[in-house]
Amino acid sequence: MACGPGSSESGLIAKGQAAPAVLGTTLDGDSFDLASLRGRPVILNFWGPSCVPCRDEFPLFKSKLTEHAEDGLAIVGILTFDPVAPARDFIAEMGATWPTVDDPDGAIRRAYRVAARPQTYFIDPAGILRAIQVGEVTDADFERQYALIAPDS
Numbered sequence: 001m002a003c004g005p006g007s008s009e010s011g012l013i014a015k016g017q018a019a020p021a022v023l024g025t026t027l028d029g030d031s032f033d034l035a036s037l038r039g040r041p042v043i044l045n046f047w048g049p050s051c052v053p054c055r056d057e058f059p060l061f062k063s064k065l066t067e068h069a070e071d072g073l074a075i076v077g078i079l080t081f082d083p084v085a086p087a088r089d090f091i092a093e094m095g096a097t098w099p100t101v102d103d104p105d106g107a108i109r110r111a112y113r114v115a116a117r118p119q120t121y122f123i124d125p126a127g128i129l130r131a132i133q134v135g136e137v138t139d140a141d142f143e144r145q146y147a148l149i150a151p152d153s
Contacts, residue, residue: 013112013113013129014129015130015131016130017128017129018128018129019034019042019044019121019123019127019128019129020111020112021033021034021035022034022044022076022078022101022108022111024102024108025101025102026099026100026102027079027084027087027088027091027100027102028099032076034076034123034127035127037074037076038125038126038127039072040071040072040073041071041072041074041122041123041124041125041149041150041151042073042074042075042076042123042149043061043064043073043074043076043120043121043122043123043146044076044078044120044121044123045057045061045075045076045077045118045120045137046077046078046080046109046112046118046119047077047080047100047118048079048081048082049086049087049089049090050081050082050086051081051082051118053135053136054118054136055090056136057118057120057136058090058094059094060137060138060139060142061096061098061137062094062095062096062097064142064146065097065098068146068150071150071151072125073146074098076098076101077091077096077099077100077101078100078101078108078109078112079100079101079102079103080103080114080117081117087100115134116134116135118135118136118137119133120132120133120137122145122148122149123149124149125149125151130145130149131145131148131149
């Protein structure tokens with residue numbers, strides 16, 4: 001199940017394209033540039049703490065980050081449709097270690113044509129989008145799509 005306006009896959013960016021740039025500020029106040037992660041597999045997750053499926057994915061992402069650490073897996077959250085304070089609180093409560101970028105004007109969301117939350121993009125080490133998932137990522141979903149971006153895949 002997905003949260004948010006328009007839970008349709010129409011209008012998504014296409015697999016096989018270069019992932020759009022992500023430049024912004026994390027909830028910790030640090031500058032972020034997706035290009036700095038080139039050479040690593042990246043999971044880009046559009047989420048917000050008011051979205052129950054988004055919250056439900058956090059333990060999975062936390063375990064997968066550890067499980068695939070040897071591959072250099074990077075996870076990046078994009079805060080979508082929610083204020084910063086509750087997101088910071090939820091991240092702290094969950095013990096999440098990956099950066100979350102604030103998207104206050106929706107520019108990142110529009111560049112990725114986000115249809116609903118959660119929406120997750122699997123980006124290979126060359127910066128190419130290999131898979132898109134609208135709705136909650138399960139363990140099986142993660143492994144199937146991660147295989148498309150894992151080093152030596």
